[in-house]
Amino acid sequence: MTEPTIARPRADARRNIARILDAAVEVLGEDPTASVGAIAEAAGVGRVTLYGHFASREVLVEAALQHAIDRGEEQLSQVDLSGDPRAALERLIHSSWQLVLQSQSLLIAAQDSLSPERILAVHDKPVRRVSELVRRGQDDGVFRSDLPVTWLVGVLHNVIHGAANEINAGRLTAPDAPRAISATILAAYTPPGRPTPAG
Amino acid sequence: MTEPTIARPRADARRNIARILDAAVEVLGEDPTASVGAIAEAAGVGRVTLYGHFASREVLVEAALQHAIDRGEEQLSQVDLSGDPRAALERLIHSSWQLVLQSQSLLIAAQDSLSPERILAVHDKPVRRVSELVRRGQDDGVFRSDLPVTWLVGVLHNVIHGAANEINAGRLTAPDAPRAISATILAAYTPPGRPTPAG
DNA sequence: CGTAACTTGAACAGTTCTGTTCGGGTTACA
DNA sequence: TGTAACCCGAACAGAACTGTTCAAGTTACG
Numbered sequence: 417m418t419e420p421t422i423a424r425p426r427a428d429a430r431r432n433i434a435r436i437l438d439a440a441v442e443v444l445g446e447d448p449t450a451s452v453g454a455i456a457e458a459a460g461v462g463r464v465t466l467y468g469h470f471a472s473r474e475v476l477v478e479a480a481l482q483h484a485i486d487r488g489e490e491q492l493s494q495v496d497l498s499g500d501p502r503a504a505l506e507r508l509i510h511s512s513w514q515l516v517l518q519s520q521s522l523l524i525a526a527q528d529s530l531s532p533e534r535i536l537a538v539h540d541k542p543v544r545r546v547s548e549l550v551r552r553g554q555d556d557g558v559f560r561s562d563l564p565v566t567w568l569v570g571v572l573h574n575v576i577h578g579a580a581n582e583i584n585a586g587r588l589t590a591p592d593a594p595r596a597i598s599a600t601i602l603a604a605y606t607p608p609g610r611p612t613p614a615g
Numbered sequence: 616m617t618e619p620t621i622a623r624p625r626a627d628a629r630r631n632i633a634r635i636l637d638a639a640v641e642v643l644g645e646d647p648t649a650s651v652g653a654i655a656e657a658a659g660v661g662r663v664t665l666y667g668h669f670a671s672r673e674v675l676v677e678a679a680l681q682h683a684i685d686r687g688e689e690q691l692s693q694v695d696l697s698g699d700p701r702a703a704l705e706r707l708i709h710s711s712w713q714l715v716l717q718s719q720s721l722l723i724a725a726q727d728s729l730s731p732e733r734i735l736a737v738h739d740k741p742v743r744r745v746s747e748l749v750r751r752g753q754d755d756g757v758f759r760s761d762l763p764v765t766w767l768v769g770v771l772h773n774v775i776h777g778a779a780n781e782i783n784a785g786r787l788t789a790p791d792a793p794r795a796i797s798a799t800i801l802a803a804y805t806p807p808g809r810p811t812p813a814g
Numbered sequence: 815c816g817t818a819a820c821t822t823g824a825a826c827a828g829t830t831c832t833g834t835t836c837g838g839g840t841t842a843c844a
Numbered sequence: 845t846g847t848a849a850c851c852c853g854a855a856c857a858g859a860a861c862t863g864t865t866c867a868a869g870t871t872a873c874g
Contacts, residue, residue, distance in 0.1 A: 426819055426872055449727075451861060462822045467863065528648075532784060560802070562814060566786045567795055570777055578773030585731060587765045596766055603759070604803035606811050614808035615761060625842055625849055650831060661852045666833065 433469050435459045440480035441487075445518055448525035452476065474529050481526045482538050488515040489541055497545075501553030502613060505605075506598045508549065509576070512542075513594050516576050517583075543569065553605070560607040572601055632668050634658045639679035640686075644717055647724035651675065673728050680725045681737050687714040688740055696744075700752030701812060704804075705797045707748065708775070711741075712793050715775050716782075742768060752804070759806040771800055 425433070439459035443450045452473050456466040470476040495511050497504045526535050536543075546569050553559035559568070579597055582588035588596065603612040624632070638658035642649045651672050655665040669675040694710050696703045725734050735742075745768050752758035758767070778796055781787035787795065802811040 428871065429820060432821085452863090453861080464823080464864090465821055468820080471863090473862070536784075563795055563798060567781065567799075570781050570786070571774060571799055574773045574777030574780075575770060578769055581773075582766065582769050585735075587763075587769070596762055599762060599807070600766075600770055600803050603805055603807070603811070604799050606802055606805070608798070608802075609810055609813035611808055611810045612802070612805050627841065628850065631851085651833090652831080663834090663853080664851055667850080670833090672832070 429469070432459070432461055432465060436461060436466055436469060436476075437480055437483040440476055441484045441519060441522060444477065444480055444525045445484075445520055445522045448521040448528060450525075477525055477529050478534060478538070481522060481530070481535070484515075484519045484522055485538055485542060488512075488519075491515065492542060492545060497549055501549060501556055501558050502602055502605075504549055505553070505601065508546065509572070509598050509601065510594050513576065513579075513597065517580055517590070520577075520580050523577075546572065550605075557607065559605045562608060568605060571604060575600055575604075628668070631658070631660055631664060635660060635665055635668065635675075636679055636682040639675055640683045640718060640721060643676065643679055643724045644683075644719055644721045647720040647727060649724075676724055676728050677733060677737065680721060680729070680734070683714075683718045683721055684737055684741060687711075687718075690714065691741060691744060696748055700748060700755055700757050701801055701804075703748055704752070704800065707745065708771070708797050708800065709793050712775065712778075712796065716779055716789070719776075719779050722776075745771065749804075756806065758804045761807060767804060770803060774799055774803075 436455065436459045439461075440455045443455050443458045447454075452466060453463050455476070456463040459466070466476070470479060491511055492508070492515075495504075495507050497508065523535075526538075547565050550559055550565050550568050554561045554565070575597055579588060579593045583590055583593065599615055606612045635654065635658045638660075639654050642654050642657045646653075651665060652662050654675070655662040658665070665675070669678060690710055691707070691714075694703075694706050696707065722734075725737075746764050749758055749764050749767050753760045753764070774796055778787060778792045782789055782792065798814060805811045
């Protein structure tokens with residue numbers, strides 16, 4: 417029985433795949449309706465080549481989302497989540513913010529062409545990271561427990577994305593965003609009847 | 616000099632226009648990418664007839680958004696905004712919630728085919744209503760003043776739309792939504808160092 | 815160096831939408 | 845009751861996109 421050789425792509429093929437993924441993240445991050453052709457062009461690659469590696473637009477979008485999240489995970493995994501949950505959350509917000517600002521409409525593209533289940537599956541790791549921090553804060557009595565963790569995480573998600581929209585609308589400047597987000601979230605997470613953190 | 620007769624549409628034409636607008640609000644409220652043909656069908660009207668009243672998809676979408684907001688304004692204008700700003704805000708949230716739940720993706724459709732300026736212009740009245748209430752709360756010292764009114768209004772906007780998404784994702788039930796939104800917003804609006812309202 | 819893997823533009827088929835035109839029928843309304 | 849306003853289906857032109865095929869090049873790599 418011959419050893420089953422694992423079919424490993426050629427070097428130029430792997431390079432092109434990487435270029436395509438980078439381009440997809442970048443282009444879809446700005447225009448969620450960007451065509452496959454536009455992505456191929458941005459990657460400096462023929463459209464046929466792209467289809468050779470990604471069978472359909474759907475597959476490409478999912479791979480791009482996965483790629484963006486994987487890259488983000490590298491940074492997020494380095495954030496120190498120990499100590500006071502409120503301070504830890506502020507650090508996490510600060511790191512997440514840049515990532516969201518880049519990939520902005522990539523999520524919209526995903527929502528257009530991917531099933532909710534797949535999107536959720538790809539987001540599993542980052543969501544879990546935030547969820548555990550929030551839960552720890554609840555256990556410590558620092559974060560409110562009268563609302564479910566999923567809701568609190570969702571609020572964070574929406575406020576961050578909302579901040580990106582505010583910047584696009586010119587009603588907020590990028591440097592001001594992290595402070596506004598943190599101040600809003602920390603107050604929103606405060607247990608009923610307890611004082612909010614003073615800036 | 617003959618009196619310049621104001622060209623008033625015939626009765627059936629006005630009826631069809633109304634039907635089209637209602638259908639547009641309903642259909643686009645569920646699928647932001649719905650085609651003009653689908654809207655015409657839902658209105659029980661020929662596609663040609665629709666184009667006779669609305670020159671392009673863009674015009675139709677804007678008219679539909681305007682229509683939805685105008686209908687909503689009727690209800691919102693009846694909300695009592697006097698007294699404690701926090702209680703008033705809760706009443707306003709409660710009334711706004713139903714409206715948003717219906718028109719959900721109509722806004723997405725608008726964002727796809729309308730310029731941000733036009734969207735903002737159409738939203739002028741409801742935004743102003745909330746803004747003034749928030750500002751009054753700031754003057755009374757009940758709402759925080761360390762963040763701009765536009766930001767606070769934006770947070771409310773995003774949390775409400777986020778709640779709609781949570782419901783779609785099955786992580787929140789419709790009856791629970793108003794309570795979660797109010798609790799979140801009232802805490803988020805609390806001035807730094809002051810206790811959040813106890814549920 | 816030779817071959818298999820890979821890339822490429824051009825061209826094609828198929829779909830879906832927008833917006834227009836035409837001709838004949840119906841309806842409001844004065 | 846007459847006429848202008850209106851409605852409608854069918855059919856058309858045009859654009860944009862997806863995904864495939866082909867034939868000819870280029871490149872990695874054993």
